[in-house]
Amino acid sequence: MKICILNGSPKAGKSTSELLIEYLMTFIKGNDVVIYNVCKTDLSKVQFSQIQSSEVLIFAFPLYVDSINSHLLRFLIKLENMGFSNKNITVYCMINNGFYEGWQNHVAADIMKNWCKAVGLTYGQTLGIGAGEMLPFFKDVPLGYGPNKNIGIALQELSHNILSLDQGDDLFTSPNWPRLLWKIASSFIFWYPKAKKNGLKRKNLYSPHSQI
Amino acid sequence: MNILIHDLSYEQFQSLFPDIYNDVYIISDTGTIQHCIGCFGCWIKTPGKCVLKDGYGNMGALLSKSEKLTIISQCFYGSYSPFVKNVLDRSIPWLLPFFKIKNNETHHKRRYQNKMQLAVHFYGNNITTAEKETAKKLVKANCANFYVKNYEISFSNSLKKLCGKVTTI
Numbered sequence: 001m002k003i004c005i006l007n008g009s010p011k012a013g014k015s016t017s018e019l020l021i022e023y024l025m026t027f028i029k030g031n032d033v034v035i036y037n038v039c040k041t042d043l044s045k046v047q048f049s050q051i052q053s054s055e056v057l058i059f060a061f062p063l064y065v066d067s068i069n070s071h072l073l074r075f076l077i078k079l080e081n082m083g084f085s086n087k088n089i090t091v092y093c094m095i096n097n098g099f100y101e102g103w104q105n106h107v108a109a110d111i112m113k114n115w116c117k118a119v120g121l122t123y124g125q126t127l128g129i130g131a132g133e134m135l136p137f138f139k140d141v142p143l144g145y146g147p148n149k150n151i152g153i154a155l156q157e158l159s160h161n162i163l164s165l166d167q168g169d170d171l172f173t174s175p176n177w178p179r180l181l182w183k184i185a186s187s188f189i190f191w192y193p194k195a196k197k198n199g200l201k202r203k204n205l206y207s208p209h210s211q212i
Numbered sequence: 213m214n215i216l217i218h219d220l221s222y223e224q225f226q227s228l229f230p231d232i233y234n235d236v237y238i239i240s241d242t243g244t245i246q247h248c249i250g251c252f253g254c255w256i257k258t259p260g261k262c263v264l265k266d267g268y269g270n271m272g273a274l275l276s277k278s279e280k281l282t283i284i285s286q287c288f289y290g291s292y293s294p295f296v297k298n299v300l301d302r303s304i305p306w307l308l309p310f311f312k313i314k315n316n317e318t319h320h321k322r323r324y325q326n327k328m329q330l331a332v333h334f335y336g337n338n339i340t341t342a343e344k345e346t347a348k349k350l351v352k353a354n355c356a357n358f359y360v361k362n363y364e365i366s367f368s369n370s371l372k373k374l375c376g377k378v379t380t381i
């Protein structure tokens with residue numbers, strides 16, 4: 001099966017979207033898979049034709065301000081303008097957000113469904129994952145176990161549908177980790193240490209910026 | 213201060229809104245805007261200010277002065293246009309990186325305490341019913357995250373009709 005994975009993360013370093021693609025790859029081994037980051041590289045005509053001739057398109061991207069980041073949005077419009085002569089393509093999405101609840105990705109999922117209607121492709125399924133910034137901390141935990149339990153189960157269902165070209169209901173999930181602990185950890189394990197590396201104290205993070 | 217974010221060309225804007233008041237701060241596409249790169253610099257490096265230097269780096273501070281925010285945007289698949297979305301993506305310094313729980317959802321805490329009203333005017337030739345429904349959900353979600361209590365939303369299938377919908381800015 002010809003599968004094209006489009007990474008829509010504009011992040012400079014390694015992104016959660018990239019990690020989710022790595023996870024998914026373990027479920028779809030043996031297929032003809034190409035991966036492009038559409039926010040970091042200008043695709044060539046050959047690469048666009050690969051997208052247009054694939055059987056499956058998988059978009060992996062982060063949620064920005066409740067929806068699709070502007071870079072990926074421009075790319076979607078470009079794809080629509082180029083058109084798809086081959087309509088036998090099923091589209092799947094893996095969306096991650098910084099909030100805890102995976103279902104906060106539902107608007108972005110709806111936008112992707114509307115895009116599919118506009119270009120005439122079939123929408124397969126959404127996997128919306130919350131607490132995306134937390135996932136790299138658990139990258140050494142096997143999928144389906146511990147904090148990666150829910151994500152492993154959801155990826156299994158998504159990959160099953162991908163490989164059989166089936167459609168499925170939206171899957172919204174979060175790490176198997178209490179929300180309160182996640183909320184506390186986000187400050188003390190994520191934001192404060194990052195600020196400290198930049199020479200900032202905790203109180204500096206709350207400062208209003210007055211310059212207009 | 214009232215702020216207007218729009219994606220119209222200079223000529224379209226002048227033609228549709230020739231009498232716009234001087235006290236409206238207008239954010240339009242100068243062709244220089246860069247995409248948010250998800251670096252979180254606006255939260256953990258230069259809190260409240262974006263690290264990208266393209267003339268759109270002070271959206272957090274600007275929004276902190278806003279009483280009413282008006283958005284005029286072409287509707288794409290139920291989303292804002294890329295330029296308007298770009299501006300909103302660059303507006304997260306108005307928020308803090310930290311979280312709170314409201315209505316059983318996690319949201320970012322706010323950096324500023326100003327209360328904004330929001331008016332969103334979408335335009336486009338063939339906005340489908342599904343796209344309108346998505347756009348309504350999107351604006352509602354934006355309001356939850358930017359602590360907006362009062363908002364209005366409209367759809368116009370032409371710029372002329374849009375002009376009639378935007379009665380106050």
